Ligand SMILES: Nc1ncnc2c1ncn2[C@@H]1O[C@H](COP(=O)(O)OP(=O)(O)OP(=O)(O)O)[C@@H](O)[C@H]1O
């Protein structure tokens with residue numbers, strides 16, 4: 246399996262621990278509402294939706310449950326790369342009916358079993374000309390119902406909200422959405438914007454993940470970020486953490502939010518100066 250699946254490769258690592266905490270937080274927050282379908286989305290590309298959804302799915306599977314991970318980014322989904330599986334047939338083939346599988350209605354013709362016990366991945370499939378249209382069709386509604394009846398938990402890896410409408414469309418069909426942000430790069434204003442866009446269509450927000458936090462950030466070392474971690478193929482000193490929408494947010498979370506706000510203000514000032 247791919248080296249981005251930290252939690253599978255090194256279950257004792259700090260990052261694996263953080264993903265298990267994120268899983269528990271999601272379970273607690275939504276225990277009364279029965280969270281079964283979760284969308285992972287973000288404002289712009291590259292903030293870590295696919296990485297977070299893949300590792301979170303492994304964390305859920307670790308509990309002995311039957312978990313489906315769906316690549317709903319039919320434009321440039323890459324879950325197949327992360328799990329080292331075929332890209333098709335996948336979601337677009339199921340929704341459009343365009344595929345070579347024998348039984349087109351058999352959900353499991355489109356799923357790939359992974360090395361992680363209980364985890365099934367539906368890759369994105371062939372790139373269709375009309376991804377947003379496929380997501381609003383009745384077949385999609387039916388699929389969500391079928392998935393709910395078949396799996397204990399279904400995680401959808403989505404597209405960036407500010408770029409295409411796919412995730413907003415999906416958010417209203419699923420129980421809740423998790424917003425991934427990238428430390429000191431995602432703008433607070435953008436997070437507020439996508440929160441509103443999702444809520445305007447009747448979608449719910451489960452929480453916000455702050456991804457790609459440098460582990461070297463000295464002041465967090467003893468509290469949030471548990472030391473060094475070598476991972477990923479790109480940057481080797483980043484970590485992930487989550488802010489739940491629960492009330493017990495710790496001071497450190499407020500501190501991070503404050504830092505991000507300050508960063509936003511500095512960026513705005515820079516932009517003004519350039520104008
Ligand atoms: N916490 C992290 N630490 C290190 N690398 C990370 C982390 N999160 C994501 N990455 C890397 O950043 C890159 C972008 O991540 P990813 O593909 O998950 O983003 P995305 O939000 O799904 O992007 P897109 O919008 O294009 O689908 C990948 O190379 C991934 O391995």
Ligand SMILES: [Mg+2]
Nearest residue numbers: 294295318323
């Ligand atoms: Mg992605």
